[in-house]
Amino acid sequence: MNVILDNPIWFALNSVNAHLGSGNDSVKLFNTDVAPFAGLNAYTPGNFQQLFELVQPDQVAVLFYPKEDLDPAPFDVVAKVPGYQMVFEGKEPEAVPGEGLVHLTEKDVEEMLSLTKLTQPGPFARRTIDFGGYKGIFQDQQLVAMAGQRLQVQGFTEISAVCTHPDSAGKGLARKVLNELIRDVIASGNIPYLHVRADNTRAIKLYEHLGFVIRTEMYFHVIKRS
Incomplete structure (x- = not known):
C-alpha cells in the first residue's frame, strides 16, 4: 500500500490509466489534454x-511527492504546494436523498471546464473526463457540483475535482456527490483516496467527516521546462 500510494501517478500510468499516457520504463506522463501529471519510478x-527530453519547451508538469525537498533539475520549479493524501477508512455511506446525480459525459465538458475554472479544485483539462466516473448535479440547467475518479490502480481509486459553484455552497451538494463516488469505488472493489491542499481546511473537515483520514503529507511539485 505504501509503495503504491507514495507514488500514485507512476503506478496509475503503469496500470489502469496506462492508455491515457506515454513514456518509457523509468518515466511516464499523461497526455497533456488529459492531465499535466508525470510519474517517475525513482526521483533521480x-x-x-x-x-x-519527453516534454515540450514551456510545458508544465506536476509531480506528487511525499516530501518537500525535491531537486528536479534541469526543470525550473514553478510552485511547491503542501497538501495531504487522505484514504477512506469509514463505513460505506448510505445514499443521500435529494436532487439527483447524473453521469457527466462528453456533452457536459464545457460545463465541467467552466465550473473547475471558477472553483480551482486542481488541474482539469478538456480530456480529463477520460478518467471516467464523473458525476454532477445540475440546477436550472447549470452544473453546480461535481467530482469524479482520476488516478486508478488495482486496489485504489482517487476521487478528484470535488467542487461546488459558490452560489450553491453550503447546501450539502459536495457531500452528496462524494457519497455516491465513495459508494461507486467501494462497489468496484477498490479503496477511495484523495489529495487536498493543506490550506483547504473546510474540505479536509468534510473529508474527515465522511470517513477519510490523513495518511501522509503530499507535496504537489509544479515544474516547467524552460
Missing part, C-alpha cells in the same frame, strides 16, 4: 533528464 537526476 537521470530520470528528471529523461522527463525533460
Whole structure:
C-alpha cells in the first residue's frame, strides 16, 4: 500500500490509466489534454533528464511527492504546494436523498471546464473526463457540483475535482456527490483516496467527516521546462 500510494501517478500510468499516457520504463506522463501529471519510478537526476527530453519547451508538469525537498533539475520549479493524501477508512455511506446525480459525459465538458475554472479544485483539462466516473448535479440547467475518479490502480481509486459553484455552497451538494463516488469505488472493489491542499481546511473537515483520514503529507511539485 505504501509503495503504491507514495507514488500514485507512476503506478496509475503503469496500470489502469496506462492508455491515457506515454513514456518509457523509468518515466511516464499523461497526455497533456488529459492531465499535466508525470510519474517517475525513482526521483533521480537521470530520470528528471529523461522527463525533460519527453516534454515540450514551456510545458508544465506536476509531480506528487511525499516530501518537500525535491531537486528536479534541469526543470525550473514553478510552485511547491503542501497538501495531504487522505484514504477512506469509514463505513460505506448510505445514499443521500435529494436532487439527483447524473453521469457527466462528453456533452457536459464545457460545463465541467467552466465550473473547475471558477472553483480551482486542481488541474482539469478538456480530456480529463477520460478518467471516467464523473458525476454532477445540475440546477436550472447549470452544473453546480461535481467530482469524479482520476488516478486508478488495482486496489485504489482517487476521487478528484470535488467542487461546488459558490452560489450553491453550503447546501450539502459536495457531500452528496462524494457519497455516491465513495459508494461507486467501494462497489468496484477498490479503496477511495484523495489529495487536498493543506490550506483547504473546510474540505479536509468534510473529508474527515465522511470517513477519510490523513495518511501522509503530499507535496504537489509544479515544474516547467524552460
